[in-house]
């Protein structure tokens with residue numbers, strides 16, 4: 138079967154809580170890791186092409202000629218919330234070009250809103266959760282003329298009732314069992330990130346999910362899965378061999394298991410692997426010895442989701458730490474000679490102007506190398522969203538409406554603050570960008 142996997146064009150992205158006109162450099166696309174995983178697995182049985190429209194420079198108007206020349210039997214598109222209108226445009230166009238091409242959607246947003254996603258009639262199949270095994274089964278079945286019904290985590294247009302959707306994460310999906318992502322399926326040397334010490338850059342995951350329960354996040358909905366240090370380092374070695382110079386690990390929490398961090402670092406040092414890497418961590422999941430050993434093994438940056446400079450807000454967010462823990466952790470990273478970056482959420486429900494300015498001042502005082510700010514948005518399937526519904530801050534479910542009718546609902550209007558207009562919120566964002574080292578203005582000034 139000929140399979141075309143598409144990452145929609147980045148310039149179609151709806152900015153969800155950040156600036157629409159932010160820096161070109163800050164927008165450097167990352168490889169579409171989920172699709173590369175799918176390609177690595179599917180190519181055992183099928184012919185697969187990955188089209189990353191974010192780097193290919195191609196737009197939706199160019200799709201007909203791409204489809205006509207590759208002649209796929211199946212088109213799969215990854216769905217994240219901000220690109221959903223573009224995803225729908227792609228599926229509608231594919232069906233217009235050739236209605237007999239099978240269309241499949243997957244990715245975080247399809248997993249969160251399966252029923253609403255299948256309200257889009259140009260989508261034939263929806264796969265939730267980790268896509269490799271169900272998509273392979275689906276392609277194998279379709280090739281044999283079967284219907285694609287009866288596959289775990291795979292749902293068929295018109296054949297699924299509301300109560301049937303549930304995502305199973307079974308032992309079978311242990312991350313070490315997957316084929317490695319097929320990084321050569323895209324022009325990997327084009328992924329260049331200004332923030333990394335050397336390029337090209339790639340992404341990698343060594344674990345998925347997170348055991349913490351931050352109220353604004355949904356990643357605990359996914360089962361927590363970890364790879365062994367040995368397999369992780371083998372993949373890093375393979376990436377080094379390709380000539381890739383930096384890796385941005387996408388794990389929610391790379392430092393969760395201290396023993397594994399130690400094993401990865403020691404093995405990188407022992408095998409003399411020379412590559413720059415950056416991880417995401419939590420301020421309370423970083424042991425004192427970690428930054429030093431990680432630096433020795435090639436790490437150049439540790440990123441924290443710090444989120445707020447107000448202890449009361451951190452408590453409402455259920456972060457489980459306070460601003461003192463933040464200062465301590467940033468200090469540990471900096472004194473090991475690593476760069477430290479942080480994310481902050483402005484205007485969390487219940488925050489007033491003083492609280493927002495406190496967070497900005499806190500970020501400014503932290504000696505971070507980069508700070509990223511966004512306006513709080515209660516994303517689907519989070520406790521924050523459920524609470525917004527309960528308290529009446531939200532009436533109805535605009536996310537659900539957005540998935541069903543992406544062209545009718547303006548996501549940018551959906552900020553969760555009760556006190557501020559979107560214009561006022563964006564003014565806070567500007568203020569934060571102006572007085573701290575942010576991804577946006579520091580990149581531009583280089």
Ligand code: B12
Nearest residue numbers: 170171213214215217218219220243244246264267268356
């Ligand atoms: C890297 C990343 C980004 C990058 C770019 C994404 C890219 N090009 O890949 C950047 C920085 C741009 C980004 C931005 C944002 N992101 Co982001 N990001 C991530 C992150 C950290 C890693 C993605 C990744 O590589 N995962 C690893 C791969 C292997 O997993 P995967 O992509 O999920 O793919 C698997 C399955 O989903 C499935 N699958 C995926 N695609 C397809 C397609 C088909 C056809 C099939 C069958 C299966 C399938 O199979 C894959 C392999 O198993 C995830 C969190 C996470 N750890 O996953 C958040 C995440 C995807 N982001 C999220 C959010 C909320 C955002 C922002 C809105 C944040 C903000 N306010 O700024 C923005 C806007 C993005 C948008 N366009 O909507 C949410 C998604 C929410 C949603 N409903 O879509 C996530 C899940 C984080 C979270 N838990 O909240 N993000």
